[in-house]
Amino acid sequence: xxxxxxxxxxxxxxxxxxxxxxxxxxxxxxxxxxxxxxxxxxxxxxxxxxxxxxxxxxxxxxxxxxxxxxxxxxxxxxxxxxxxxxxxxxxxxxxxxxxxxxxxxxxxxxxxxxxxxxxxxxxxxxxxxxxxxxxxxxxxxxxxxxxxxxxxxxxxxxxxxxxxxxxxxxxxxxxxxxxxxxxxxxxxxxxxxxxxxxxxxxxxxxxxxxxxxxxxxxxxxxxxxxxxxxxxxxxxxxxxxxxxxxxxxxxxxxxxxxxxxxxxxxxxxx
Amino acid sequence: xxxxxxxxxxxxxxxxxxxxxxxxxxxxxxxxxxxxxxxxxxxxxxxxxxxxxxxxxxxxxxxxxxxxxxxxxxxxxxxxxxxxxxxxxxxxxxxxxxxxxxxxxxxxxxxxxxxxxxxxxxxxxxxxxxxxxxxxxxxxxxxxxxxxxxxxxxxxxxxxxxxxxxxxxxxxxxxxxxxxxxxxxxxxxxxxxxxxxxxxxxxxxxxxxxxxxxxxxxxxxxxxxxxxxxxxxxxxxxxxxxxxxxxxxxxxxxxxxxxxxxxxxxxxxxxxxxxxxxxxxxxxxxxxxxx
Amino acid sequence: xxxxxxxxxxxxxxxxxxxxxxxxxxxxxxxxxxxxxxxxxxxxxxxxxxxxxxxxxxxxxxxxxxxxxxxxxxxxxxxxxxxxxxxxxxxxxxxxxxxxxxxxxxxxxxxxxxxxxxxxxxxxxxxxxxxxxxxxxxxxxxxxxxxxxxxxxxxxxxxxxxxxxxxxxxxxxxxxxxxxxxxxxxxxxxxxxxxxxxxxxxxxxxxxxxxxxxxxxxxxxxxxxxxxxxxxxxxxxxxxxxxxxxxxxxxxxxxxxxxxxxxxxxxxxxxxxxxxxxxxxxxxxxxxxxxxxxx
Numbered sequence: 001x002x003x004x005x006x007x008x009x010x011x012x013x014x015x016x017x018x019x020x021x022x023x024x025x026x027x028x029x030x031x032x033x034x035x036x037x038x039x040x041x042x043x044x045x046x047x048x049x050x051x052x053x054x055x056x057x058x059x060x061x062x063x064x065x066x067x068x069x070x071x072x073x074x075x076x077x078x079x080x081x082x083x084x085x086x087x088x089x090x091x092x093x094x095x096x097x098x099x100x101x102x103x104x105x106x107x108x109x110x111x112x113x114x115x116x117x118x119x120x121x122x123x124x125x126x127x128x129x130x131x132x133x134x135x136x137x138x139x140x141x142x143x144x145x146x147x148x149x150x151x152x153x154x155x156x157x158x159x160x161x162x163x164x165x166x167x168x169x170x171x172x173x174x175x176x177x178x179x180x181x182x183x184x185x186x187x188x189x190x191x192x193x194x195x196x197x198x199x200x201x202x203x204x205x206x207x208x209x210x211x212x213x214x215x216x217x218x219x220x221x222x223x224x225x226x227x228x229x230x231x232x233x234x235x236x237x238x239x240x241x242x243x244x245x246x247x248x249x250x251x252x253x254x255x256x257x258x259x260x261x262x263x264x265x266x267x268x269x270x
Numbered sequence: 271x272x273x274x275x276x277x278x279x280x281x282x283x284x285x286x287x288x289x290x291x292x293x294x295x296x297x298x299x300x301x302x303x304x305x306x307x308x309x310x311x312x313x314x315x316x317x318x319x320x321x322x323x324x325x326x327x328x329x330x331x332x333x334x335x336x337x338x339x340x341x342x343x344x345x346x347x348x349x350x351x352x353x354x355x356x357x358x359x360x361x362x363x364x365x366x367x368x369x370x371x372x373x374x375x376x377x378x379x380x381x382x383x384x385x386x387x388x389x390x391x392x393x394x395x396x397x398x399x400x401x402x403x404x405x406x407x408x409x410x411x412x413x414x415x416x417x418x419x420x421x422x423x424x425x426x427x428x429x430x431x432x433x434x435x436x437x438x439x440x441x442x443x444x445x446x447x448x449x450x451x452x453x454x455x456x457x458x459x460x461x462x463x464x465x466x467x468x469x470x471x472x473x474x475x476x477x478x479x480x481x482x483x484x485x486x487x488x489x490x491x492x493x494x495x496x497x498x499x500x501x502x503x504x505x506x507x508x509x510x511x512x513x514x515x516x517x518x519x520x521x522x523x524x525x526x527x528x529x530x531x532x533x534x535x536x537x538x539x540x541x542x543x544x545x546x547x548x549x550x551x552x553x554x555x556x557x558x559x560x561x
Numbered sequence: 562x563x564x565x566x567x568x569x570x571x572x573x574x575x576x577x578x579x580x581x582x583x584x585x586x587x588x589x590x591x592x593x594x595x596x597x598x599x600x601x602x603x604x605x606x607x608x609x610x611x612x613x614x615x616x617x618x619x620x621x622x623x624x625x626x627x628x629x630x631x632x633x634x635x636x637x638x639x640x641x642x643x644x645x646x647x648x649x650x651x652x653x654x655x656x657x658x659x660x661x662x663x664x665x666x667x668x669x670x671x672x673x674x675x676x677x678x679x680x681x682x683x684x685x686x687x688x689x690x691x692x693x694x695x696x697x698x699x700x701x702x703x704x705x706x707x708x709x710x711x712x713x714x715x716x717x718x719x720x721x722x723x724x725x726x727x728x729x730x731x732x733x734x735x736x737x738x739x740x741x742x743x744x745x746x747x748x749x750x751x752x753x754x755x756x757x758x759x760x761x762x763x764x765x766x767x768x769x770x771x772x773x774x775x776x777x778x779x780x781x782x783x784x785x786x787x788x789x790x791x792x793x794x795x796x797x798x799x800x801x802x803x804x805x806x807x808x809x810x811x812x813x814x815x816x817x818x819x820x821x822x823x824x825x826x827x828x829x830x831x832x833x834x835x836x837x838x839x840x841x842x843x844x845x846x847x848x849x850x851x852x853x854x855x856x
Contacts, residue, residue, distance in 0.1 A: 082460075090476055101467060157461075324660075411827065505801065
């Protein structure tokens with residue numbers, strides 16, 4: 001169970017995240033929605049401890065995540081795998097080495113630095129890639145792959161971390177519809193099959209409604225909505241995105257003039 | 271088409287003032303900038319003339335010197351090493367050795383230093399400032415001066431030349447490398463860190479693969495340039511062809527001088543050619559190698 | 562293991578692992594080949610360069626003590642007097658340093674002007690005649706290949722001792738270096754303005770003046786300032802061969818073991834180089850803005 005207690009992050013005088021308190025039970029698939037700049041990304045990065053909260057605590061079970069340093073911190077980061085909008089792979093390294101990055105906290109520093117990995121780690125990484133039909137590309141340089149393929153590599157990296165939780169920061173914002181579907185299906189499968197908590201920042205309301213058990217809406221760093229997707233009415237959504245009553249939401253979460261096609265819920269549920 | 275042309279030709283004073291009223295910036299704006307450019311040009315020229323006066327430049331002396339230079343060029347023909355060919359060849363090999371080892375050593379030593387001087391690796395402002403100034407100080411001293419200092423340590427000969435090039439390039443590489451590291455993309459670093467990697471891991475897998483091709487290409491570029499510098503380092507006794515060059519000039523053995531110059535030209539073009547090939551090959555094909 | 566995935570059965574895994582290993586083996590062979598080549602060259606160079614680590618190790622304390630020796634003792638009580646004694650010839654050195662700066666300045670100026678003229682002749686997009694381009698490029702290459710001190714040696718012979726041969730030497734080397742950089746800039750200009758001017762009747766020089774120069778001027782100025790920075794460093798050692806400036810004083814103090822003088826001159830040189838670097842950088846930022854607006 002993940003618990004956030006009054007988590008705040010200030011940059012200068014700006015509060016990017018403003019006293020957020022949440023409880024996420026294990027196994028939930030949570031979508032975090034809101035305009036860009038609402039603090040979603042900062043929130044996720046703080047849970048992974050890529051950024052430190054200014055005040056407040058993050059707890060996982062009995063562990064105070066915010067107090068971790070050194071090796072325990074690295075172990076924590078491995079437990080809450082992170083997936084990024086821009087994939088954040090090392091483009092010049094091959095695919096398998098990129099996936100191996102997920103094993104870094106399990107192996108000794110020196111062999112890792114020399115890029116020497118055990119057969120066992122290599123088998124895990126290949127199996128993980130194989131889940132996404134990517135094992136054949138293991139020796140390719142990561143920057144030669146398409147965006148969708150790179151995101152699959154990133155998810156494979158997340159899986160070999162053997163995480164308790166996956167944090168996905170706009171995982172589909174740089175992808176086309178087909179790959180969007182692929183990536184979201186994969187996250188959902190990981191969530192349902194292995195009971196791993198998934199917290200996913202999303203731009204698209206449709207996708208959020210279709211895939212998530214619970215939606216958290218953020219505006220100006222604060223949580224302004226926290227409920228099941230069915231409770232997210234158009235009116236609430238408009239408030240979240242700061243739109244006028246005449247405007248409605250399209251699939252990407254941006255405003256369209258009123259006469260556009262009427263809103264239709266997505267049928268993408270697997 | 272003749273009609274508008276005719277109208278332009280017939281532009282009278284009235285039209286002109288009308289134009290000036292309508293488009294003031296087309297007539298007025300350049301004045302300030304013109305004055306500034308003029309001031310720069312006049313000031314620059316004045317400084318140059320003052321310099322020539324200070325240095326006692328006179329056209330007669332200049333022509334006289336050119337005349338002498340012309341005679342020298344005639345005396346150079348045909349280039350001929352005399353009995354010294356073998357000495358020249360081995361001195362040239364020494365020159366290449368100085369350039370090669372000097373560049374390589376400087377690059378190896380500069381890599382750790384550049385991490386210290388890169389903001390995104392070591393986030394300590396004092397350390398960053400100190401290491402940058404340290405590198406600047408080293409760069410501020412010319413290679414030849416370093417050669418003189420190293421001669422005190424290891425005596426005359428090419429080893430002092432190697433150490434001199436190593437020292438002065440250590441300063442340059444330290445600066446260039448740290449700039450390349452600072453320009454690297456942050457995202458792969460986040461990727462490695464988020465997966466549980468340490469700071470060292472994030473440098474090894476997040477930054478190093480990105481910057482390696484850039485660094486390699488800079489090293490090769492400096493190797494090219496160092497083959498040129500290494501040709502003169504012998505002037506102060508730090509090995510290589512420079513000693514012979516200076517001696518033959520001092521003894522007015524112009525045919526030999528010409529031969530040495532030709533040797534250097536050929537060697538430098540060969541090195542340039544090989545190095546540019548290597549640079550292309552490295553960046554193009556092999557840069558992704560993980561070792 | 563694995564809460565998140567099952568390892569593939571070895572029948573499925575083996576071919577994948579083998580394929581990866583085979584692909585890596587190719588890369589590894591390249592890497593090892595490169596490293597072996599590097600090692601061979603290193604050993605050859607170490608042999609040719611008379612690298613002697615024992616001598617190096619033995620001499621290393623001398624390197625440290627050299628810096629210790631050349632820095633005079635400055636006591637707190639008599640700090641001002643010590644400084645005066647250290648920089649006893651400050652005015653004389655400053656005058657020589659001024660010479661050095663002027664050598665660098667006029668050399669850079671003359672070289673930049675020569676490079677400016679030659680760069681258009683060396684650019685493939687402006688000069689269609691292959692022989693002209695060939696000659697322009699080869700002469701730039703010749704000027705660039707030799708460090709200025711080689712030219713200085715010859716010019717000292719022809720023009721006599723003094724700063725003038727230094728100026729000429731720097732000018733020639735600078736013409737070569739800048740001419741090449743300039744021509745690379747010129748080859749990357751947008752050719753549409755040139756075509757437009759040629760179409761409206763401009764000749765070669767006019768087309769360059771109004772079609773090319775406005776596009777490249779800011780880059781040229783920036784490169785010239787950078788080269789000035791380099792030339793200031795280069796000019797400090799021209800005195801080694803009798804071509805004027807502070808270098809003559811430096812080498813004679815080093816040779817005659819006037820330790821305090823060596824450090825004093827080095828301090829002055831390094832300070833000046835810092836100052837010049839800082840000034841040119843500022844100027845480059847400022848001038849680039851102005852020149853940019855003037856287009």
